[in-house]
Amino acid sequence: MLDQIVFYFFAALAVVSAILVVTRRNVVQSAIFLITALLATAGIFLSLHAEFLFIVQVILYAGGIMVLFVFVIMLINMDVALHQIQFNRQWWLGLLLALVVGAELTIAIAIGRSHLSFGDPAPASALEPSTQLVGKVLFSEYMLPFEIASILLLVAMIGAVVMAKKKI
Amino acid sequence: MLMNLLHFVISIWVPLVCAVIIVAVLPLVAGYIVLMERKVMADMQARLGPMRVGPHGLLQPIADALKLLIKEDIIPDEADKAIFWFAPLISVTAAMLAMSALAIGPWFQIAELNVGLLFVVGISALGIFGIVLGGWSSNSHYSLLGALRSAAQLVSYETAAGMAIVGALLLAGTLSTREIIQAQNDYGTWFAFAAPVGFFIYIVASIAETNRAPFDLPEAESELVAGYMTEYSGFRWALYFLAEYTNMVVVASIATTLFLGGWLRPFAGTPAFDFLDGFPSLLMLVVGAYCFYRAPKQPVKVQNLFMVAVGLLMFLAAMILAAPLVPAVANLLPGLKPGLHGAFWFLLKVGLYIYLFMWLRFTFPRYRFDQLMRLGWQFLIPLSIVNVMGIGVALVLHRHWGWGHLPAFGLTTLLTLLVAGLLGWESEKKDKEHVFVGEA
Amino acid sequence: MIPISQYLWLGMVLFTIGVIGVVTRRNVIIILMSVELMLNAVNINLVAFSRLVGSAEGHAFAIFIITDAAAEAAVGLGIIIAFFRNRETLLGDEMDLLKW
Numbered sequence: 061m062l063d064q065i066v067f068y069f070f071a072a073l074a075v076v077s078a079i080l081v082v083t084r085r086n087v088v089q090s091a092i093f094l095i096t097a098l099l100a101t102a103g104i105f106l107s108l109h110a111e112f113l114f115i116v117q118v119i120l121y122a123g124g125i126m127v128l129f130v131f132v133i134m135l136i137n138m139d140v141a142l143h144q145i146q147f148n149r150q151w152w153l154g155l156l157l158a159l160v161v162g163a164e165l166t167i168a169i170a171i172g173r174s175h176l177s178f179g180d181p182a183p184a185s186a187l188e189p190s191t192q193l194v195g196k197v198l199f200s201e202y203m204l205p206f207e208i209a210s211i212l213l214l215v216a217m218i219g220a221v222v223m224a225k226k227k228i
Numbered sequence: 229m230l231m232n233l234l235h236f237v238i239s240i241w242v243p244l245v246c247a248v249i250i251v252a253v254l255p256l257v258a259g260y261i262v263l264m265e266r267k268v269m270a271d272m273q274a275r276l277g278p279m280r281v282g283p284h285g286l287l288q289p290i291a292d293a294l295k296l297l298i299k300e301d302i303i304p305d306e307a308d309k310a311i312f313w314f315a316p317l318i319s320v321t322a323a324m325l326a327m328s329a330l331a332i333g334p335w336f337q338i339a340e341l342n343v344g345l346l347f348v349v350g351i352s353a354l355g356i357f358g359i360v361l362g363g364w365s366s367n368s369h370y371s372l373l374g375a376l377r378s379a380a381q382l383v384s385y386e387t388a389a390g391m392a393i394v395g396a397l398l399l400a401g402t403l404s405t406r407e408i409i410q411a412q413n414d415y416g417t418w419f420a421f422a423a424p425v426g427f428f429i430y431i432v433a434s435i436a437e438t439n440r441a442p443f444d445l446p447e448a449e450s451e452l453v454a455g456y457m458t459e460y461s462g463f464r465w466a467l468y469f470l471a472e473y474t475n476m477v478v479v480a481s482i483a484t485t486l487f488l489g490g491w492l493r494p495f496a497g498t499p500a501f502d503f504l505d506g507f508p509s510l511l512m513l514v515v516g517a518y519c520f521y522r523a524p525k526q527p528v529k530v531q532n533l534f535m536v537a538v539g540l541l542m543f544l545a546a547m548i549l550a551a552p553l554v555p556a557v558a559n560l561l562p563g564l565k566p567g568l569h570g571a572f573w574f575l576l577k578v579g580l581y582i583y584l585f586m587w588l589r590f591t592f593p594r595y596r597f598d599q600l601m602r603l604g605w606q607f608l609i610p611l612s613i614v615n616v617m618g619i620g621v622a623l624v625l626h627r628h629w630g631w632g633h634l635p636a637f638g639l640t641t642l643l644t645l646l647v648a649g650l651l652g653w654e655s656e657k658k659d660k661e662h663v664f665v666g667e668a
Numbered sequence: 669m670i671p672i673s674q675y676l677w678l679g680m681v682l683f684t685i686g687v688i689g690v691v692t693r694r695n696v697i698i699i700l701m702s703v704e705l706m707l708n709a710v711n712i713n714l715v716a717f718s719r720l721v722g723s724a725e726g727h728a729f730a731i732f733i734i735t736d737a738a739a740e741a742a743v744g745l746g747i748i749i750a751f752f753r754n755r756e757t758l759l760g761d762e763m764d765l766l767k768w
Contacts, residue, residue: 061232067670071678078682078705082689087697088311088364094701095357097682101708104678108719111342113727117711119350120734125704125741127356127383132745133697134364134376141758147692148761154691162684169680173673181669182722190342191403193724194731202728209735216739223746226753 066107074100085146087133091126098122112190243338250327250338258473259289265586272590283531284522286538299462304367307459311365316464319358319471326352326478331405333491333571335563344405345397345486349390352437352478355471356382362468363456374455377597378446381436384604385443389433391612395426395619396486409490416497418489422622422637425644426615427487429608431584434479436604438472441589445597480581481574488577491570505565508572509550516542602658607651611644618644675716682709694759700744707737 077097084090098121106114148154187193198206237244263278263285270277278285303312329344331337341347356379363375396419400408412418420427436443447455457468484490495501519539526532549572551557552565595603618640625636682705689702711730718726752758 062236063670067674071674074678075681075685078685081701081705082685082693082698086308087695088308088361090698090701092311092361094704097705098708101712104675104712105715108675108715110715110719110727110730112346113711113715113730115343115346115350116731116734119346119353120738121704121708123350123353123356125738127360127379128741128745129697129701130357130360130364131376131379132749134360134372136749136752136758138758141695144694144759146694148694151692155688158684158687158691161687162680165680165683169673169676173676179720181672181720184669184719186722187719187724188342190724190727194727197724197728198731201725202732205732209732212739213735216742220742220746223743223750 063107067104070100070103070107073097074104085142087138087141088130091129091133094129095122095126098126109184109187110190112194242335246336246338247328249336251324254324254327254474254477255293255470256289257477258470259293261473261476261582262292262469263289264582265589268583268586269590272587283526283535283538286534293466296463296466301463302459302461304459306367308365308367311361312459315358315362315365316460316467316471317358318361319355320467320474322351322355322358323471323474323478327474327481329405330478330481330485331409331490332481332574333567334406335567336571337406340404340406343403345393345403345408345482348405348478348482349386349393352475353382353386355475358468358471359456362460366456366459368459371456371458374446374458378439378456381439381443381446381597381600381604384601385433385436385608388604388608388612389430389437391609391616392426392429392433393482393486395423395612395615396430398616398619398623399423400486405485405490408485409492412489413492413496417633418487418492420487420489422633423487423615423619424641425611425648426619427483429612429615430483430487433604433608434483435585435588436600438475438479438585440476440585442592442595443600444589445594445600476582476585477578480578480585483581484574484577488581491566491574493569493573505553505569506550508569509546509553512542512546512549516540516546602655606658607648607655610651611648614647615644669719672716672720675712679709679713679716682706682712694761696748696758696760696763697745699760700741700748704737704741707733 074097077093077100080093081090081097084093098117102114102117102122105117266288267277267285278288281288281291303309326348328338329341329347331340359382360375360379363371363373363378366372397403397408399415399419399422400411402408402411415422435441439447447457457465460468489496493501493504495504516539519535519542523532523535523539526535549568552561552568558565622636622640625631625639626633686702686704686706686709689705690699693699693702711733714726714730714733718724718730748758751763755762757763
């Protein structure tokens with residue numbers, strides 16, 4: 061019962077925040093609602109017994125990426141942007157296509173739900189020392205992607221610094 | 229359905245009581261830390277500090293809180309009202325939420341998380357939004373500049389603080405706050421002695437994290453009026469202030485848990501030092517005796533009675549702390565000693581750490597912003613990375629090659645200090661290169 | 669545990685909202701934010717299946733996605749700043765010339 065209440069609360073928060081992200085005129089308000097959507101997702105991770113991922117989401121996504129977004133929004137003058145049209149000319153086509161994508165996914169989930177048997181969920185204790193398990197997986201089986209991810213971050217850092225410099 | 233709810237609430241009554249205590253008592257404690265700061269400032273400047281409101285100024289925080297509550301609430305005209313209203317709440321919520329994973333004594337913890345320490349670090353990182361949004365929504369140059377500078381400083385020193393914490397976590401082997409303190413018990417020494425460079429990095433980074441001097445350029449009065457807090461007045465400003473002092477308590481609690489042994493008595497494992505168990509009550513007795521000594525010297529009768537009351541309270545606390553030492557009570561309630569004495573030692577260490585913060589504030593001049601950023605990025609972050617590598621090497625030496633504790637950790641501490649000296653020498657050279665036009 | 673299809677529905681809804689944001693809005697910063705929404709929807713799916721199966725591999729994949737999102741946001745915002753410095757505009761419609 062508690063599980064359901066927690067899930068519906070965070071899910072509703074995430075969906076409402078997401079809708080507000082894509083419809084606000086003021087970019088700062090969009091950023092704030094994206095932060096709440098990310099924190100709601102983090103809550104869903106916590107309810108799925110993914111404690112390490114919950115805190116990684118809070119620290120990296122909400123506390124890192126969104127700070128970057130908010131910095132850039134404040135450094136760029138947005139006054140002009142407030143008075144422009146916010147949806148582009150082909151918004152109806154975009155909306156239609158997005159709904160087609162949504163319909164595809166709905167059909168996929170609806171069919172999969174009844175025809176594929178996912179089996180019984182594993183006990184919650186299988187994910188118990190969350191940090192240790194993730195660490196074990198990251199450093200043994202997925203060591204190569206881990207190293208590639210670190211190089212990716214290095215490249216992104218260099219790229220961002222070069223991009224934002226005034227004179228290269 | 230209602231019965232289910234009732235059962236649920238009853239099953240979590242301990243964390244609920246702890247949470248209520250934190251939300252109710254922490255603002256009062258923060259107010260008294262402000263009083264402590266003013267008294268310490270006065271002491272270091274050879275004067276007395278607040279003495280009028282209440283004996284020795286003990287009721288000053290209450291007077292300040294009342295004043296701030298009844299002040300006029302001014303909102304700038306062009307400010308974004310919703311965000312202006314919301315920003316101080318983010319800061320305060322983040323700071324108080326961070327207290328929930330910390331264990332003040334073996335009895336006092338709201339949530340025993342698997343990733344407790346990371347939770348505290350991450351949630352206090354969310355406080356940056358309160359600062360940035362507050363500065364931006366005030367629609368004023370000083371506020372925005374102060375907010376961006378403050379946020380840049382916080383983000384830079386967060387990395388260094390995090391790496392310093394990782395260094396000590398390598399020794400602990402777990403992220404849960406209780407188990408870290410248990411690991412220090414098993415190790416024999418506090419991690420501050422096994423990883424002193426990490427402790428030093430964490431002290432410096434935590435001063436910068438809480439915007440305290442000498443890293444308080446974003447909110448210094450002579451520089452940017454009051455930085456991001458410029459347009460806030462009355463109770464909203466009090467909320468920001470409360471968030472800052474609560475952050476100090478959180479950061480001190482992290483340092484105490486991770487480096488200073490948490491609720492462990494000094495020399496917790498050695499029976500030869502058991503006489504230190506009497507220190508808590510002794511301290512309370514001394515403070516109570518001092519209150520009684522100063523009581524007749526108060527100018528006003530009411531303050532006289534107030535001092536006597538405080539003195540009696542101290543004596544009561546001394547008796548409560550001495551109770552677990554009496555064998556009869558110890559046999560009756562065996563959990564009493566770790567609970568009460570543990571909380572006392574934890575709060576003492578947090579208090580000493582905060583005193584260190586204040587001491588550093590009134591000793592050093594302020595860092596200029598570019599010096600501050602250079603210190604963070606070019607000295608502390610490389611040093612903290614080398615520290616993590618050094619502790620890794622020390623652990624390999626100790627566990628796999630069989631060296632003792634002292635040689636292994638001593639060697640790596642020396643090597644890390646060598647690197648620190650190298651880095652410091654490099655940045656000294658760079659600092660001398662910044663000769664301004666018109667000088668030399 | 670809640671039936672896994674609930675998490676899949678949530679992921680689907682968030683993903684669709686993200687797609688709507690990307691193809692409908694003009695402001696490039698909001699487009700970037702919608703991309704982050706889509707990545708989050710994928711993360712929810714991954715973590716839900718990881719809970720179903722009881723293995724931490726889904727968590728590791730989600731961590732890689734978060735890392736990727738950080739790198740992409742940094743470079744994307746750098747590009748936006750560079751573009752804004754040149755053309756003073758933040759609208760995707762007006763970023764249509766390669767060289768002028």
